[in-house]
Amino acid sequence: MFTGLVETIGTILEYQQVDTTSSGGNGVTMTIGDCAEILDDVHLGDSIATNGVCLTVTEYNEAKTQFKVGVAPETLRRSNLGDLETGSKVNLERAVTSEVRLGGHVVQGHVDTIAKIVKRVPDGNAITFTFQLRDAEKENINYIVEKGFIAIDGTSLTVTDVNYDTFEFSIMMISYTQGKVILPSKNLGDTVNIEVDLTGKLIEKQIEINLNSQIKNESSALTKLIESIIDKKLAGLQN
Template identity: 35%
Template sequence: MFTGLVEATGTVVSLEPKGDSARLIVQVGAMAAELTEGESVAVNGCCLTVTEWDVSAQTASFDLLMQTLKVTSLGDLQSGSLVNLERAMSMSARFGGHFVQGHVDATVRILDWSEAGQDHRLEVELPPESAGLVIPKGSICLDGISLTAAEVTPTSVICWIIPHTFKVTNLHTKAAGARLNVEFDLLGKYVRNLMQAQAAT
């Protein structure tokens, strides 16, 4: 479980195909000294397991299943790509984001990424099947970042990005047309499934 508050950004060293899977190696900086084998780390919002790490090189390795490559944007990563990193939440820390599982629901395209004064306007498409899962002032997780949905249209969601978020995440490397991983709010998904189950009885 994560919060959607990005701890740091890392730089992709390599993404190496291995048959129907792949190995992702990321330069994670000082975080490497605190990692352990089997630990969960959200990489662009996708919960991955640390399989190897190198404290001196400050790298961490993750094995990606074909399913992960199919439902996320991680397959788009190249050497030098900047990724958002977050370790699993600590129960002793302040909980400042929202409950994020690290289970990506879909990928979405950026429709608009523009400056608006000191802030940035981020508009992303919404898949038709996600209708009702995002509400105005509700939470949405994009590339592992907990964001507030400022406005929701039938086909998109608009978030406002403050300078701090722009600076400390990978968003400053993005442009219109780029793919982002999206995880919809857990509560909304439970409510929709319960309502669908009741309607079927």
């Protein structure tokens, strides 16, 4: 679990394709540097969110100034990590411990989809960014609500506006945050990783399970209500 509070910005030192045909395609390995400040207590097998994607540390150098991770094909399909290259900058955050204050929101590091930047408008010393979800996964807009949480490249941000017709949403980034994350360095048309707030998905699933259970139960309150409505409609047609 993560908080969405980026700890530092790292640099991709090496980006290498790996043949993983037996597991469904080609993955990559990444060596990430310029991040010694977050590696002092990191061990092999620990998780570090990289642009919002939870990745496992598989190696680090003796001086603990850089670390290596593997990226599976499914992760490449879900995220924009496949667009990275040597020299790319990435947001980094270690997994939380019991001593960490939750200053952002609960972030899993499980990216739902990607979005592209369609607007960037200065507002005083802040910047309003507008994003549009990609075509294949626009159903995720249903989980994005005004004043709700969202993780963009692993950064915990507050949604300021949502357009459900165009599948777009906006956030405002204050000047302090601009200097701590990679988003301000991106251009119109560039992509970002999106993780919607898990709460909405959990509520939807519980409602779906409950409704299906009641519909299948002939003696449930919902089934009786539906039958009553149908009976009244039929009685009205007969009259």
